Amino acid sequence: MPPSRRSGSSRQSAHLPSTASGAVVIESPVRDITPEERAARERRAFGPLRVYASREAALARFHPIPDQPMLPYIATHIASTSIREVEGGWTWKFDPRIFARHQLTPALLTQLDCRVALFRAEHGILSPQLSEVMYDRLGRLAPVIEIPAAGHHVLLDQPIALVTGIRTLLSGWDHSLPARAR
DSSP states (O other): OOGGGSOOOHHHHHHSOTTOOEEEEESOOOOSOOHHHHHHHTTSSSOSOOOBSSHHHHHHTOOOSSOOOOOHHHHHHHHHTSEEEETTEEEEOOOGGGGGSOOOOGGGGGGOOSEEEEEEEEESSSOHHHHHHHHHHTTTOSOEEEEEEEESSHHHHOHHHHHHHHHHHHHTGGGGOOGGGO
16 A cells, blocks of 8 residues: 555554555454463563473473364474474473563554454354454454364364465455555
């Protein structure tokens, strides 16, 4: 989008460049900060990463948070690419500072100048009620797609359904462009 048509919000530019033509939100609630995230920011949770004596010991401890069933071949791939060797052993590539980043709030959704689609998991953490709030804030234009039988980490248990949903979405996404961006 040309600079003259952008919303001018500096908050948006920090999260989504004005040149983005679309964003897909997958099982990610746009909401105010949770007590767990507040604890992480205050370093009361998700402290220093544990170092495991061996690669195998680190891999044996892999599990998603929140915990859910996973397809074994996907779990093996993600676990093996989520660790790194450090002095004294192996640790996760996870950066606990992720919770210190600026949160996307429902109010921010009204400032986006690009297409947005919402994917929620049937058994995930994004409730139908919160999906409705996000849908309202997006001007009731954003497609809301539910992935059946999926937990929060959709790619871990329903990868084919997720890819199918994204491909279907992209094949006819023109209708969801916000009026302020046309």
